[in-house]
Amino acid sequence: MTRYLELPLIEINKKLKNKEIKPLDLVLECFDRIDANKDLNCFITLNKEEAIKKARDLETKSVDNLLFGIPIAIKDNIVTKALRTTCASRMLDNFIPVYDAFVVEKINNNNMIIVGKLNMDEFAMGSSNQTSYYGAVLNPWNKLKVAGGSSGGAGACVSARITPFALGSDTGGSIRQPSAFNGIVGLKPTYGRVSRYGLVAFASSLDQIGPVTKNVYENAVLLNAICGFDNKDLTSVDKTQEDFTRLIGTSIEKMKIAIPNFYMSDVIDKEIRDKINEVIEILKSNDVTIDYVDIDYIEHSVPLYQIIALAEASSNLARFDGIRYGYTTDKEVSSIDELYSITRGEGFGDEVKRRIMMGSYVLSGENAHNYYEKALSIRKHISDSFNNILSSYDLIIGPTTTTLPYNIGEGQDDAVKSFLDDLLTIPVNMVGLPGMSLPVGFKDGMPIGMQLIGRKFDEVTIYKLAAFIEEKLNLDLNPIGGER
Amino acid sequence: MSNLIPTIGIEVHAELKTKEKIFSNSLNTYGEVANTKINEIDLGYPGVLPTLNKDVIDLAIKAALALNCKLNKVMHFDRKNYFYPDLPKGFQITQSRTPIGTHGYVEIEVDGAKKRIGIEDIHIEEDTCKSIHEKEVTLLDFNRAGIPLIEIVTKPVIANEKEAVLYLEKLREILLYAGISDVKIEEGSMRCDANISLKESDSDILGTKVEIKNIGSISNVASSIAYEIKRQKEVINKGKKIIAETRKFDEKNSSTVLMRVKETGNDYRYFPEPDIPYVILDEEWIDKIKKEMPVLPDKLRESYKRFGINDIAINALIQNQELNKFMNKLIELGVNPIISSNIITGDVLGYLNKHNISIEDTKLTVDKIKQLVNKLENNEISSRICKEILSDMFDTDNSVNQIIENKGLKQINDTEELKKIIVKVIKDNQDAITDYKNGLDRSVKFLMGQIMKLTKGQANPKLANELLIKELSEI
Numbered sequence: 001m002t003r004y005l006e007l008p009l010i011e012i013n014k015k016l017k018n019k020e021i022k023p024l025d026l027v028l029e030c031f032d033r034i035d036a037n038k039d040l041n042c043f044i045t046l047n048k049e050e051a052i053k054k055a056r057d058l059e060t061k062s063v064d065n066l067l068f069g070i071p072i073a074i075k076d077n078i079v080t081k082a083l084r085t086t087c088a089s090r091m092l093d094n095f096i097p098v099y100d101a102f103v104v105e106k107i108n109n110n111n112m113i114i115v116g117k118l119n120m121d122e123f124a125m126g127s128s129n130q131t132s133y134y135g136a137v138l139n140p141w142n143k144l145k146v147a148g149g150s151s152g153g154a155g156a157c158v159s160a161r162i163t164p165f166a167l168g169s170d171t172g173g174s175i176r177q178p179s180a181f182n183g184i185v186g187l188k189p190t191y192g193r194v195s196r197y198g199l200v201a202f203a204s205s206l207d208q209i210g211p212v213t214k215n216v217y218e219n220a221v222l223l224n225a226i227c228g229f230d231n232k233d234l235t236s237v238d239k240t241q242e243d244f245t246r247l248i249g250t251s252i253e254k255m256k257i258a259i260p261n262f263y264m265s266d267v268i269d270k271e272i273r274d275k276i277n278e279v280i281e282i283l284k285s286n287d288v289t290i291d292y293v294d295i296d297y298i299e300h301s302v303p304l305y306q307i308i309a310l311a312e313a314s315s316n317l318a319r320f321d322g323i324r325y326g327y328t329t330d331k332e333v334s335s336i337d338e339l340y341s342i343t344r345g346e347g348f349g350d351e352v353k354r355r356i357m358m359g360s361y362v363l364s365g366e367n368a369h370n371y372y373e374k375a376l377s378i379r380k381h382i383s384d385s386f387n388n389i390l391s392s393y394d395l396i397i398g399p400t401t402t403t404l405p406y407n408i409g410e411g412q413d414d415a416v417k418s419f420l421d422d423l424l425t426i427p428v429n430m431v432g433l434p435g436m437s438l439p440v441g442f443k444d445g446m447p448i449g450m451q452l453i454g455r456k457f458d459e460v461t462i463y464k465l466a467a468f469i470e471e472k473l474n475l476d477l478n479p480i481g482g483e484r
Numbered sequence: 485m486s487n488l489i490p491t492i493g494i495e496v497h498a499e500l501k502t503k504e505k506i507f508s509n510s511l512n513t514y515g516e517v518a519n520t521k522i523n524e525i526d527l528g529y530p531g532v533l534p535t536l537n538k539d540v541i542d543l544a545i546k547a548a549l550a551l552n553c554k555l556n557k558v559m560h561f562d563r564k565n566y567f568y569p570d571l572p573k574g575f576q577i578t579q580s581r582t583p584i585g586t587h588g589y590v591e592i593e594v595d596g597a598k599k600r601i602g603i604e605d606i607h608i609e610e611d612t613c614k615s616i617h618e619k620e621v622t623l624l625d626f627n628r629a630g631i632p633l634i635e636i637v638t639k640p641v642i643a644n645e646k647e648a649v650l651y652l653e654k655l656r657e658i659l660l661y662a663g664i665s666d667v668k669i670e671e672g673s674m675r676c677d678a679n680i681s682l683k684e685s686d687s688d689i690l691g692t693k694v695e696i697k698n699i700g701s702i703s704n705v706a707s708s709i710a711y712e713i714k715r716q717k718e719v720i721n722k723g724k725k726i727i728a729e730t731r732k733f734d735e736k737n738s739s740t741v742l743m744r745v746k747e748t749g750n751d752y753r754y755f756p757e758p759d760i761p762y763v764i765l766d767e768e769w770i771d772k773i774k775k776e777m778p779v780l781p782d783k784l785r786e787s788y789k790r791f792g793i794n795d796i797a798i799n800a801l802i803q804n805q806e807l808n809k810f811m812n813k814l815i816e817l818g819v820n821p822i823i824s825s826n827i828i829t830g831d832v833l834g835y836l837n838k839h840n841i842s843i844e845d846t847k848l849t850v851d852k853i854k855q856l857v858n859k860l861e862n863n864e865i866s867s868r869i870c871k872e873i874l875s876d877m878f879d880t881d882n883s884v885n886q887i888i889e890n891k892g893l894k895q896i897n898d899t900e901e902l903k904k905i906i907v908k909v910i911k912d913n914q915d916a917i918t919d920y921k922n923g924l925d926r927s928v929k930f931l932m933g934q935i936m937k938l939t940k941g942q943a944n945p946k947l948a949n950e951l952l953i954k955e956l957s958e959i
Contacts, residue, residue, distance in 0.1 A: 079531040092530065099524050101531060198531040204758035233533050234760055312758055315563050318574020319528045323624075340567050363565070363753035372755060 001036070002029045006161050006483065009066055009218045016063045023055040023069030023113060030071040030115050033162045040138045040147075042157040044076050045084045046116040054113050066221055067110045072165040073157050076117040077124055077200040078209065080104050083114070087200050088132040089122045091320045091327045091347035101198020102233070103167060103209050103226045110225045115163060118153030122349045123317065124169060124202045126150050127177055127421040128411070131351040136408050139181060140479040141446055145405040148178030148421075154212045155182035159479060165222055166212040171202045172305055173400075173425025175210045176437035180400035180449025183439040183477045185219045185466070186212045188425075190457045191432030192237035194223075195230030201316040203309035204235075206429040214477065216438065216467040220244035223459065239457060247464035253287040255465065256393045260295045263398030263424060263451075271443040272399045276450055279397075279440050282472055291393070296385040297378050298427055302419050304382075305426045307362045307375040314359025320347065354415060383431045390433075390455045395465060399424060400437040400449035424451060434459045438466045439477055447477070487685040488720060490713045492642035492678060493604075493693075494705075496655060497633050498665040499611065499673040500543045506610050506632035507534035507577065514671050518625040526613075526629045528572030533759050540632040541763060543664050544584045544608045545773045547634050550662045550780060551603050551655075553585025557765045561608075561757040569622065570612040572629055580754045583607035584634075584765075590658070591782065592650040601651045602639035609633050634664075640679065640690065645709040652676065652702045657781045660805065669701055676705055680712045682720060691716075692726040696740055699733050708733040712740050784808070791821035800829040806842045807833065813850045814857075824857045831874050846878045855884040868941035869893050897944045899951065902935075905943070906955050909934045920956055928952065 004012055004026055015021045031048055051071070058069050074080060077087045079097035081104075086092045100108070107114065121131040129137040129152025137152035139145040140160040147156040151168030155178030158166050168175040170188035179186030187210045194209045201207060211222035224245070229238040259280070264273055280290055297304070322328035322343035329342040348356070362371040389396065402423055411417040419426075428435035433456060437449040450469070454462040476484040502512050508525035525532045548555055559582035563575040588603035613629035615622050636655065642648050656674065659665045667674040676699045681691035694712060699705045716726055731740040779787075781802050788798045801808045807828060814824045836843060856873060859865045865873070865888075876887045888894055896902055909931055910917060919927040928949075935948050 079529075085530070087530070095530070097531070098529065197533050200530040201533075201759075232535060234536060235533075235758075311755060315565050315575050315753070315755070318565060318567065319530070319572065321567060321569075321574060323569055324527055324572065325529070336569060337567070360753060363755055364751050368753065368755065 001032045005029055005033065005071070005164055006478065008215075009070070009164065009221065012070065012164075013063065013066050013068070016069050023058045024052065026069060026071055027051050027055040027113055027115065030163055033160070034116070037140075037160050037162055039143065040140060040156050040160055041135055042119055042137055042153045042160070042162060043073070043116045044086055044088060044119050044134050044153070047080075047083055047114050048116075050083070051113050051115045058111055058113075061111065065110055065225075067112050067165075067225055070112050070165060071115045071163045072107060072112045072167065073116050073118050073154065073163045074104065074107075074114055075120050075151050075154050075166070075168045077120060077169055077202075078103060078167060079198045079200065080114065080117065083117065085117060085200070086133070087123045088120045088134055089348065089352070090133045091344075092325075093133065093327060095326050099198065102195035102230045104198060106226045106228070107167075112165070112225075118151070118157055118166060118168075120153055121150035121174075122352050123200070123313075124150040124171055124174055125313070125351050125355050127173065127419075128406075128408075129153065129178075130408065130412055131349055133349060138408070139405050139446075141183065142405070144407055145446065146181065146408050146410075148181035148405065150174040151178050151186070151212065155179055155184060155186070158182070158184045158212050158214060159477075161214070161478060161480075164214060164218065167209055167226070168212045169199055169202075169207060169209050170425075170429065171206045171309060172419075172429050173422035175212060176400050176425045176435060176449065176451060177421060179212060179437040180439070180447065181405040183442075183447030183449075183475075183479070184212060184214060185216055185436065185438055185470075186210060187219055187223060187436045187459065187462070188428065188434065189223060189227065189459060190237075190434045191429075192235050193239070193434070193457065193459070194227050195233040195236045197230055197232040201312075203312040204316060205312060206305075206309055208429075216463055216470050217245055217248055219436075220248065220459075220463045237457070242460065244460050244463055247460050248467040250464060252283075252465055252468045254289070255395070256289045256291070257283065257465075258291050258293045258389050258393040258396045259398055260298060260396065261292050262295065262298050264292070267423065268399050268402045269404065271404065272401065272448050275441040275443070275448045276397075276399050279450055279469055279473075282469070286468075293389050293393075295382070295389065295427070297382050298385075300378065301382065301427045301430060302416075302423055304375045304378055305422070305430065306358065306419060307371050308379065308430070310355045310359030311363045311372050312359070314356045314363065317348075317352070317356055320344065322347070379430050382427060386427070386431045386433060386453075387455075394454075394461055396453040398451050398453075400451040401425075404443055404446045404448070428453055432456065434462060436462050436466055438469060439475060440469065440473060441475065488682040488717055489685050490644060490709075491640045491681050491683060491690055492644070492648055492709060493640040494638045494642060494648060494651065495677040495679070496636045496652070497675040498547075498636065498659055498667060500540055500632040500634060501663060501665055502537060502539040502543065502632055504537055504539070505630035506537050506540045506608070507630050509535070510630065512631050513627060514673065516627055518623070518627060521627040522629070526572070526626050528574070534577060534757075536760055536763070537632065540608060541584075541765075542773060543632075544606070544634055545765065545770060546662050546777060547636070547659065547664045548585030548588065548606055549770075549774065549777060550658050550664070551585065551588040551590060551606060551636065553588030553603060553606055555765055555770065556582045556584055556586065558582070558762055559584055559765070560762045561760045562754045563757050565753040568612070569624060570615045570629075572613065572626065576610060576612065577757055577760070578609035579607035581756070590651055590654050592647065592654050594647055594650060599647070601647070602641050604637045604639045606634055606636045609635060640681070640693075644713075645706040648678065648709055649702055649706050652705060654781075656702075657802065661781055662778060676702075678705060678709055678712075680709060680716070681726070682713070682716050692728050694726065694728070695730045695746075697730055697732055697743065700735070704733050704735060707738050708740050711738060715740065788821075788825075791815065791825075793821055793825045797825045797829040800833055801825065804833065804836075804843075806844050807836075810843050810848075810850065810853075814853060817850060817854055819854045819857050820861050823861055824853060827853065827857065827870070827874070831871060835878055847881055848877055852877055852884055859884065863944065863946045864895055865893075866936060866941040866943075866945055868936065869895075872941075893940075893942060895944050896939055896942050897947060899947070902943060902948050902951050903955070905935055905938055906948070906952050909938065910955060910959070917956075917959065921959075928956070931956075
């Protein structure tokens with residue numbers, strides 16, 4: 001097997017330009033890697049025939065951008081025209097979309113090659129990829145461990161060097177947490193930075209699509225490609241096109257960074273805090289100011305998230321009724337209500353049903369006032385508190401997760417556990433800020449992620465600091481080794 | 485024993501006359517082949533998001549202003565969650581907490597007295613798809629899914645079926661006039677529901693209300709309300725209780741029949757639509773709509789009255805918007821309003837109705853009608869000639885003078901020629917002359933009629949009249 005896909009993007013691009021290799025070489029290598037890593041269970045649907053066809057088509061075109069001819073895998077809640085999109089649910093096991101998501105159009109416009117659709121937690125509900133109708137994804141660093149979630153397929157796929165790029169989605173940490181668990185770089189952009197058109201909605205006010213990559217520079221390159229204003233998404237923000245790589249390599253001296261006290265409290269495993277502290281020391285010795293701060297209500301963000309996200313989810317998932325697309329029960333039914341309840345009972349998994357019930361409950365009658373509206377007002381407080389701190393600091397940093405990846409099968413009986421995994425990532429979605437998980441080291445052979453949180457639409461500062469730390473640490477992040 | 489007093493509230497859904505749907509760029513149409521004016525958004529496919537058609541907001545602002553509402557200048561949309569096959573997303577996007585208009589009214593005239601029917605709120609929402617129930621199956625037509633609607637809800641202040649009809653007719657007129665909706669009940673672009681309850685005359689507490697859904701015409705609204713009041717009175721007088729329920733009008737028996745008993749506390753789990761940001765109605769936007777607002781029927785009525793136009797003509801004008809525009813242009817040109825309104829709502833409207841066309845479909849122009857009216861006013865033509873000329877004006881480009889020329893309808897202004905005719909008329913009508921000598925004035929009119937008959941209406945009426953009187957006095 002060739003090993004082109006482990007090379008830095010710029011080198012692959014050079015080889016393509018020199019005609020040393022063709023896009024087809026990359027695609028074939030990619031499918032070899034998919035075959036070799038079948039046990040990880042990263043993919044739900046492969047796009048082999050189309051990918052090969054596209055690679056051949058590209059042979060007549062000139063290599064016009066860095067991403068030209070590069071294989072990419074897409075989380076299976078992002079719709080792809082004529083390519084099955086399941087959301088890892090029995091409900092959409094047979095669903096072939098009739099249109100492309102905005103980001104998929106962008107990917108195609110950049111002549112990237114979509115090789116398949118990635119496994120995930122069912123409808124992105126979960127944080128260990130164990131709620132997938134198609135089974136859990138294994139962690140490439142230790143196959144007994146979870147790959148995280150909900151973008152577990154994206155995390156493991158990029159970590160195992162199956163594809164250099166993936167697109168994930170993040171509602172409460174679904175890009176950052178699996179990125180931390182798999183030792184890769186994942187960014188949740190500012191809410192409104194990337195169009196959600198074609199992302200099957202979980203919680204509309206929190207969802208964002210983001211890039212998942214091996215390193216910081218390539219992450220910025222992929223964000224360059226997928227962002228932009230979309231008049232089909234009213235929450236998309238019209239910003240002038242910028243180059244997110246532009247501050248990479250510039251000096252970090254005099255940067256001011258805040259660390260929320262809660263993020264370094266004993267709810268976080270000591271090994272993780274130790275690793276973050278090592279990074280803090282490096283930053284201090286490079287003339288970066290570090291201050292510890294308090295953020296109001298941050299410790300309540302999990303119940304707040306449960307109320308807001310699940311309320312929105314209960315409504316967003318109402319369209320799966322067995323009438324127009326997707327799963328319909330083949331049982332005899334005597335009424336339309338029975339058709340709904342049996343179809344939804346059979347089509348959705350337990351976690352999804354649990355969340356729909358909770359979401360319906362918090363919106364029901366008086367509860368809407370007692371829970372939902374109250375949660376919205378506290379969300380506003382948390383936002384103000386974050387934005388206030390970011391008015392005097394360049395970035396907020398801390399760990400991405402509270403624990404290291406745990407064993408597959410663990411924690412499935414505990415309905416709250418999966419939310420607690422996202423304790424440190426949820427507040428970022430609540431405020432709509434950009435947040436990244438960056439690998440900063442290992443404990444017992446498992447990767448640890450650091451979270452970098454920026455001001456709204458200031459992803460470029462996150463990339464600047466992340467690239468600095470990445471260079472200083474110079475970690476070998478390939479699970480089979482040999483990348484440094 | 486106290487009396488039972490009806491309290492009625494009316495909800496009207498009106499489809500807005502926009503080119504495109506409210507949340508997608510599919511076309512807003514009626515009567516097209518089923519499921520051809522749809523896209524993935526109308527079907528509620530996974531991953532789609534709503535856009536917002538600004539024209540919808542424009543028309544809704546217009547409606548709110550026309551119905552004298554207070555505008556909610558910071559408004560949002562809400563999701564109303566329920567399951568039904570005609571609802572592709574499993575929720576309807578509507579406005580619950582911030583309806584675009586509140587505290588409005590429509591003024592009606594009941595037996596000469598003015599009454600304001602209070603508007604509780606007017607809100608924007610999307611239409612559902614159309615269910616077509618056949619024997620074994622229900623078919624769904626998504627062409628209607630996402631057509632913009634406004635729902636106009638009155639306060640429970642309507643006293644009887646007569647007021648209900650007056651309110652609906654007035655509302656219809658306003659929505660049509662302001663170009664907000666086609667308000668065609670038969671096509672479903674206007675739909676009416678009535679809520680009816682009875683209360684004791686000495687009590688302030690309203691009775692249990694019954695809703696009659698989707699009534700197919702304004703006259704059926706009257707019939708169903710009348711029936712429902714009678715039915716509820718009978719139930720109460722038997723000592724029984726009214727049950728909160730939804731009924732429908734049975735046209736055949738002119739009665740209402742039970743559809744379903746209302747479940748208590750129907751839980752729609754409303755919450756703000758997260759995919760559509762708040763809409764801010766700034767002064768600039770509102771002013772722009774105010775400027776586009778046409779003169780509404782009540783104002784028109786007043787000004788027509790001032791011009792001395794009769795009530796029948798006024799109503800005819802207001803019911804035909806194109807005709808009304810035409811009339812307004814004539815008034816602007818300073819044409820005699822009484823004569824022109826008579827012509828327009830008489831022979832012209834008769835012709836339009838007969839051929840089922842609009843005035844814009846004919847070759848009539850404001851200038852040509854002006855020429856015609858002026859000739860009539862100056863006695864250059866008689867009303868009979870006027871009719872004859874008019875009959876040629878609908879489908880030719882010829883000017884009034886050309887038509888007169890072509891048809892040989894030129895007026896006889898020659899004194900000698902007229903004298904000859906008058907002498908003949910006098911000779912042939914000796915009875916009338918006897919009457920005249922006996923002092924009967926109407927014989928002059930009769931003789932004038934004979935002159936016009938003989939000349940096919942071409943005699944200059946003023947001149948002929950003078951000459952006739954002169955001849956008669958010499959007898």
